[in-house]
Amino acid sequence: MMAVNLKGRDLICTQDWSVEELEATLELGAKMKKERYSEEHAAILRHKTFMLMFYNSSLRTRQSFEAAATELGGHAQFLETKNLRLKSKTQSGEVMKDTAGVMSRYGVGIGIRILEDSVEKYGDGDKFLRDFADVATVPIISMAHDMFHPCQGLADVMGMRESIGDTRGKTLLQIWGYSPMVRSWSSVQESIVINSRLGMNVRMAYPEGFEIDPDVIETTKANCAAAGTTFEVTHDQDAAYDGVDVVYSRHWMHPKRYELGREGEQELSAKHKDWRATTERMARTHDAAFIHPMPIDRGNEADDAVCDAERSIIYDVAENRLHAQKAIMALTMG
Amino acid sequence: MMAVNLKGRDLICTQDWSVEELEATLELGAKMKKERYSEEHAAILRHKTFMLMFYNSSLRTRQSFEAAATELGGHAQFLETKNLRLKSKTQSGEVMKDTAGVMSRYGVGIGIRILEDSVEKYGDGDKFLRDFADVATVPIISMAHDMFHPCQGLADVMGMRESIGDTRGKTLLQIWGYSPMVRSWSSVQESIVINSRLGMNVRMAYPEGFEIDPDVIETTKANCAAAGTTFEVTHDQDAAYDGVDVVYSRHWMHPKRYELGREGEQELSAKHKDWRATTERMARTHDAAFIHPMPIDRGNEADDAVCDAERSIIYDVAENRLHAQKAIMALTMG
Amino acid sequence: MMAVNLKGRDLICTQDWSVEELEATLELGAKMKKERYSEEHAAILRHKTFMLMFYNSSLRTRQSFEAAATELGGHAQFLETKNLRLKSKTQSGEVMKDTAGVMSRYGVGIGIRILEDSVEKYGDGDKFLRDFADVATVPIISMAHDMFHPCQGLADVMGMRESIGDTRGKTLLQIWGYSPMVRSWSSVQESIVINSRLGMNVRMAYPEGFEIDPDVIETTKANCAAAGTTFEVTHDQDAAYDGVDVVYSRHWMHPKRYELGREGEQELSAKHKDWRATTERMARTHDAAFIHPMPIDRGNEADDAVCDAERSIIYDVAENRLHAQKAIMALTMG
Structure with missing residues (x-):
């Protein structure tokens, strides 16, 4: 194993960790997948508690984190954040420092999920995690927030490597569905x-208007420049598939989602119902693996035939959430 | 122990298993009751996850399944199905295959409870379980559904045998309360x-009109024919008790419950408030054991004196849920 | 360790236990704090189930009890009492004897939290716990009820002793905030x-009218008399701080809270917004430790500077909940 020391570190975005730290995590995740249920791994969090705070519900994230804690010998507490009354401008309650301070005494780490619907504006979820991490004395792990989803990212990489081997120099199509x-x-x-x-080379494809965070695009471009790879954006759905090694077709919301509300966003998205991964489009790729973080909206984001094809690794990636999270917990809390 | 191989099998109704398989389960359940908290049994699901999906809440079923997983060394995840958005004709969501496929990667088995109130018509709960079992790759266990409750059935048998010994040739009174x-x-x-x-000989007694599923009656008759025992139906509440070895007094809904709704059903049932297990009626039996799956509606389904009598085994049967479920989980998932 | 036998005992108020029993619990709690995560302690409830019944939600109490069970090698089931339909004058349901009887078969102990908002009148929560304890065959532990909070009390004492050493003969200021x-x-x-x-000497200070239960005052006076210490009441907030060794500033509701409702109570309390632990007031003490059971309403019950001062032991006391509860569970259920 690579020698990195992640003890006590938070994971809010993978960009916060060094490449060496990410590679060590991926290596441990792969090892844990091979040696599932080994007593050695079950000693890592033995009798220790990991706290799960879900501001937005998620069956899958909960299942994989709770199973991860169990397999490491510990226990994940599934906490209802509606019972957590934080002080705000308009109501009495507990300050974040106190909540985090006491949770840090009971558990060895805290996972937090806080998406768009739980914050006033884009970026507030990320800020919440970083503020919480400042006052907690144990690692804070993002279980998906409005900006990033590091556990999913690591699970994606694990799945791609299982499927297409070394990903360096290969091309990922990140396409709107x-x-x-x-x-x-x-x-x-x-x-x-x-x-x-x-x-990896990164190719993004989406209907005009569906831009994501420009800061994240800048980070991605800088990453590509540093790695000597390419970053492209296209609005031509079909040509986008040409020669890529991995297809990641998923809906993402319009940047005006906060102003528009859910229904307004749905109207905008509905103008692009033809954006869908199909067998025909997949045929233009370099025998690409198909990934998606699930749940997948079959018939919309991708056709059944794509989801169920031999090159689809959607269940493997979902399973990898478990292994990646075990590795993260082991390295930061073990 | 009898040599049966139940590894990977679902349990939706006990009729799906062979008599030998049921007997092996009962034998293991009795052994586990005697050796409760032994380290040997705690190795069976060590660090493994069992998923609990409750479409209908149940405190007792949850308690017994969650304790069962704990005692086998594993952990039961209590999942809120309101967070599980399955695709339907009218809403986007995840197809059952994907939900079951991913859960099968995280856990070693899935328990599902889905009763009348969660389905459109009688039988849909059973169909849901069988469909789910088709697409899951781990065992699916009914935690009670609209048609059957196999864990309760096995716990009942355990309790009867503890109380009256060999049940073969003896008579069960299944009576409406x-x-x-x-x-x-x-x-x-x-x-x-x-x-x-x-x-066992089976005697059913209920107010006219309170018929249950005719297919289940046919199955029961066939079972009796195969075993050389008798199946009777009576509407004479008092005579029903004559000479029976076990009394099982419990309300069951009118077959028109779906059309009538809960209140309509309650009106129909209320015409038969005299249907109740009493000390006087119990005196007509062959010193019968009294069972009920609980929670029991005291004063309605049975008098306090019957529930609290020495021959009442209601708590023993409730406890046996735990042991039966441990045996089922051990044999199908261990 | 002191030799006491608490096996099977309930804990509803510390007054129900002998001083020797309380001291043994405190001693074990301190030992468990020092030896956290030791395998020896993890054998105490190995594979056993502790039931948590929350009639009133509490994130902290849940976290500390669930972690306590985990650290003792067992598992705490977090039960939703809304699913527990007890029989009442107006609705069908299960009698308490049956609920408690069956839970006693599945678990080795039951924690119950039932505060003002869940009962009709003061004292009913205490009665509920005592009635439940009468029919359960495993220990019942109060996780806070309308009258007492024994786990908090023991955690408070642990924290004070860590901070000011031997508490005998020293003075506690129990002050309304x-x-x-x-x-x-x-x-x-x-x-x-x-x-x-x-x-300890006990000094109570509160705005006139905010009396608490007179029976509890009588018990406290009798305790002081037996210990040769003093019990005082004052309505002079500032003088109250003079020379005390521990300051415990916390809001408590007006005795007419049930008649007034929450809003009426808030109006009465709002007349005394000046009741607050400040640095100036703390300066009048004998370098007192500051405690609070949390969550603390900063800026109201106490100023930030008091909460964050070196003499504040609020997080230590919160952490001690875990250790005290482990000791209680070990002694009564181990």
Whole structure:
């Protein structure tokens, strides 16, 4: 194993960690996948508590984090944040410092999920995590927030490497897919940031107007420049598939989602129902693997035939969430 | 121990398993009851996850399944199905195949509870479980559904055998008891199916009109024929008690419950408030054991004196849920 | 360790236990704090289940109890009492005896939290716990109820001893602090009862009218008399701080809270917004430790400077909840 020391570190975006730290995490995740349920790994968090704070519900994230804690010998507490009354301008309550301070005495780490619907404006979720991390004395792990989803990003990389081997120099197509589900930027932004960082060419394709955070684009471009790879944007859905090695088709919300509300966003998205991964489009690729962070909106984001194809690794990536999270918890809290 | 191989099998109704398989489960359940908290049993699901999906809440079922997983060394995740958005004709969401496929990667088994109130019509709960089992790659266990309740059935048999010894050739009175609680057919149908299968005479007694599923009656009759025992139906509450070895007095809903709604059903049931297990009626039996799957509606389904009598085994049967479920989990997932 | 036998005992108020029993619990709690995560302690509830029944939610109490069970090798089930339908005058349901009887078969102990808002009148929560304890066959532990909060009381004592050493003969100021949060009497009443019992002088200070339960005052006076210490009441907020060794500033509700409702209570409390622990007031003390059961309403019950001062032990006391509860569970259920 590579020698890195991540003890006590937070994970809010993979960009916060060095490439060496990310590679060590990926290596440990792969090892843990191979040696699932080993007693050695079950000693890592033995009898220790990991706290799960869900400002937005997620069955999958909860399942994978709770199983991760169990497999490391510990226990994840699934906490209802509606019972957590933080002080605000308009109501009495507890200051974040006290909440975080006491949780840090009970548990060895805290996972927080806080998406668009739980914050007033884009970026507030990221700020919440970073503020919480400042006052907590144990690692804070993003379980997806409005900007990033580091655990998903690491699981994606694990899955790609299992499927296409070394990803360096290969091309990821990050493509918008239609869905009425008004999806967060978190997984998509995490994907382009981590994969550019680890040496892939990144091609983004989306209907005009569906731009994501320009700062994240800048980070991605800088990552590509540092790695000597390319970053492209196209609005030509079909040509976008040409020669790519991985297709990641997923809906992401319009940048005006906060002003528009959910229904307004759905109307805008519905103008692009033709944006969908199909077998025909997949045929233009370099025998690309198909990934998606799930749940996938079949028939919209991608056709059944694509989801169920041999080159689809959607279940493997979902499973990798577990292994990646075990590795993260082991390295930061073990 | 008997040599059966149940590894990977679902349990939706005990009728799906062979008599030998049921007997092996009962034997292991009894052994686990004797050796509670042994380290040997705690190795069976060590650090593994069992998923609990409750479409209908149940404090007891949750308690017994969660404790079962803990005692086997694993952990049961109590999942809120309101967060599980399955695709339907009218809403976007995840297809069952994907939900089940990913859960199968995280856990070693899935328990599902889905009763009348969560489905459109009788039988849909059973279909849901069987469809889910088709697409999951780990065992699916019914934690009670609109048709059957196999864990309750096995716990009942354990309790009867502890109380009256060998049940073969003895007579079970499955009798309707008044309650406004609009109760499922699941426990009752499971009871007559499993007990006929394992060699008991079955006598059903209920107010006219309160028929249950005719297919289940046919199965029960066939079970009795195969075992050389008798199946009777009576509407004479008092005579029903004559000479029976076990009394199982419980409300079950009218077959028109779906058309009538809960209040309509309650009105129909309320015409038969005299249907109740009393000390006088119990005196007509062959010193019968009294069972009920609980929670029992005292004063309606049975008098306090019956519930608290020495021959009442209601708490023992409730406890046996834990042991039966541990045995089921051990054999199918261990 | 002191030789006491608490196996099977309930803990509803510390006054129910002997001083020797309380001292043994405190001693074990301090030992468990020093030896956190030791395998020896993790064997105490190995694979056993502790049931948590929250009639009133509490993130902190849940976190500390769930972590306590985990650290003892067991598992705490977080149960939703809304799913627990107890029989009442107006609705069908299960009698308490049956609920408690079956839970006693699944778990080795039951924690119950039931505060003002869940009962019709003061005292009903205490009665509920005592009735439940009568019919359960495993220990019942109060996780805070309308009258007392024994786990908090023990955690307070642990924290004080860590901070000021031997508390005997020293003086506790139990002082009312303004907050709109309409707080229970439980922590406050527990505090004066246990600290008088264990040899402290008790000084209470509050705005006129904010009397607490006169029976609890009588118990406290009797404890002080037995210990040879003093019990005082004052309505002079400033003089109250003179020479005390521990300051415990917390809001408690007006005795007419049930008649007034929450808003009426808030109006009454709001007349005393000046009741607040400040640095100036703390300067009048004998370099007192500052404690609070948290969550603390900063700026109301106490100023930030007091909460964050070196003499503040609020996080230590919060952490001690965990250790005290582990000791209680170990001694009563181990």
